[in-house]
Amino acid sequence: MGLTWGVCCLLVLVAAAGARPPAGHTFNTSDYLQQRRAILAQEQTDILGQNQVLSAEEEQVNKILMAAKDAEMEDGFETLDFLPSKNFMTVIQQMEESQVFKLIKQMPKGAALHLHHSAMASSWWVVQELTYWPHLYMCYDTDDHLFFRFFEKPDTTCAWELVSTVRSNYVDPSEFDAMLFSRLTLLTENPDEKYPDINTVWSIFQGYFATISNLIMYRPAWETYLYHALGEFADDNVMYIEFRGSLPPLYELNGTKLTEEESVAVYRDTTQRFVDDNQDRFFGARFIFAPPRGVDNATVHEYVSLMKRLKKAFPDFVAGFDLVGQEDKGEPLIAFVDELLQLSEADIRVFYHAGETNWMGMESDDNLIDALLLNASRIGHGYALVKHPEAKMMALEKDVPIEVSPISNQVLKLVEDLRNHPAVGLVAEGFPIVVSADDPGAWGASGLSYDMYEAFMAFGGAKADLRFLKQLAINSISYSSLDEAAESDLMYKWVEKWKEFVAKTPTLLADRG
Numbered sequence: 001m002g003l004t005w006g007v008c009c010l011l012v013l014v015a016a017a018g019a020r021p022p023a024g025h026t027f028n029t030s031d032y033l034q035q036r037r038a039i040l041a042q043e044q045t046d047i048l049g050q051n052q053v054l055s056a057e058e059e060q061v062n063k064i065l066m067a068a069k070d071a072e073m074e075d076g077f078e079t080l081d082f083l084p085s086k087n088f089m090t091v092i093q094q095m096e097e098s099q100v101f102k103l104i105k106q107m108p109k110g111a112a113l114h115l116h117h118s119a120m121a122s123s124w125w126v127v128q129e130l131t132y133w134p135h136l137y138m139c140y141d142t143d144d145h146l147f148f149r150f151f152e153k154p155d156t157t158c159a160w161e162l163v164s165t166v167r168s169n170y171v172d173p174s175e176f177d178a179m180l181f182s183r184l185t186l187l188t189e190n191p192d193e194k195y196p197d198i199n200t201v202w203s204i205f206q207g208y209f210a211t212i213s214n215l216i217m218y219r220p221a222w223e224t225y226l227y228h229a230l231g232e233f234a235d236d237n238v239m240y241i242e243f244r245g246s247l248p249p250l251y252e253l254n255g256t257k258l259t260e261e262e263s264v265a266v267y268r269d270t271t272q273r274f275v276d277d278n279q280d281r282f283f284g285a286r287f288i289f290a291p292p293r294g295v296d297n298a299t300v301h302e303y304v305s306l307m308k309r310l311k312k313a314f315p316d317f318v319a320g321f322d323l324v325g326q327e328d329k330g331e332p333l334i335a336f337v338d339e340l341l342q343l344s345e346a347d348i349r350v351f352y353h354a355g356e357t358n359w360m361g362m363e364s365d366d367n368l369i370d371a372l373l374l375n376a377s378r379i380g381h382g383y384a385l386v387k388h389p390e391a392k393m394m395a396l397e398k399d400v401p402i403e404v405s406p407i408s409n410q411v412l413k414l415v416e417d418l419r420n421h422p423a424v425g426l427v428a429e430g431f432p433i434v435v436s437a438d439d440p441g442a443w444g445a446s447g448l449s450y451d452m453y454e455a456f457m458a459f460g461g462a463k464a465d466l467r468f469l470k471q472l473a474i475n476s477i478s479y480s481s482l483d484e485a486a487e488s489d490l491m492y493k494w495v496e497k498w499k500e501f502v503a504k505t506p507t508l509l510a511d512r513g
Helices: 005-016 029-046 056-079 092-097 099-106 123-132 163-168 173-183 198-216 219-235 260-277 297-313 333-345 363-373 389-398 406-411 423-428 449-459 466-478 484-512
Strands: 111-116 136-140 146-150 240-245 284-289 318-321 379-381 402-404 433-435
Touching: 056 099, 056 449, 056 466, 056 484, 092 099, 092 449, 099 449, 099 484, 111 433, 111 466, 123 173, 123 198, 123 219, 136 163, 146 198, 163 173, 198 219, 219 260, 260 284, 260 297, 284 297, 297 318, 297 333, 333 363, 363 379, 363 389, 402 423, 406 449, 423 433, 423 449, 433 449, 433 466, 449 466, 466 484
Parallel strands: 111 240, 240 284, 284 318, 379 402, 402 433
Antiparallel strands: 136 146
């Protein structure tokens, strides 16, 4: 005999609240299907962004977006040829042909909040532009690591050769450029072969930074590089960025080194010049001082002292502090707690990398606890957060989002198939995240669209729609380091761009058709 109406409704409400029905109860088919619908409906409302209410015009765009997404998802389900399940570096061209990717590229994405200064711009642009500048020298050390440096006259620390001379010795200069590109990127056709484990890929990744550093830290080169990098993000419909940097001193052609304050002034002034030139499409950028974590306490004490000076000198441009580098190999936050607590006392915001690891119960994932106790405004990566329920609850209570960089986590060997990324579970329950690109220049990407595509397809699954993408854009602004007035200004400008996108998308697609 079937359940009474009251009992049935009670069970539906219980199911909708996420609880199991009482043991021993039986259901007829109608009751079973009603409960099933209630559970699925509740799960749908939990997905990040599902509380967004779409206008009629947005619903039209959503239909276009979801038609393209459904086609890709169904094809992937049938053929197992699903792009987020494969290493990004092997599917870049396929991704660029995706209709979903093309729509995301047109979308105003708000902000990119997790970037590193020497990997923001396309490596191919670096080769085609900066390596053709005069006075650039190159050399190899005994371990075959490539280094660059601009000189009036080279020193004797290495067997320096003019890049222009080396290039001229090639029958085909494009072969030389291809060689340089291979040294300035992790990009490869066989990533599993070249990078068999996480330590190998991190070693080569750190070599990338060593190779590019003095190439772009030449003061005129840095100004050109940063201006171009901001342009790549603006071209990708990103309106604001926050980028981290270890602040190696900029240098002049005669070898003079700028102080840290003078270097940050160049960062600020170049950013302002780009904003002045692009007021209709770019809002601004801020800098997070992020030196390496593999140091001693005395060095961290120096970091903290410098951070205080920078914040005083550049209150509107320097956003805060972080420590970076491979967590499994570097020092944990707890090792520097005495020094880092000084930042809280000085009311300086922190954005710690924490939990960028596959391990559980080790110092590297325990960084999550310390990052939260040290009042991090955002947590970089937070990959291990789902293994720490207390930290997860604390992050929710403090409204601390996770900065998720899907392609970085895949390329750097934390996860192979992005459908298995911990962020999938976080998205399913509406946990606050922001999506960023980390080091796009290091693996053949540019801007933010590639990571947004991966998040939309892999983290959101088949059911996340335009509301998910809209929420990510809103999160990127509301969790920025901007003060309330600047955040409101950016949000207003983003809303205007979003309205333009919604209005023009059906027309653009109709014209293409």
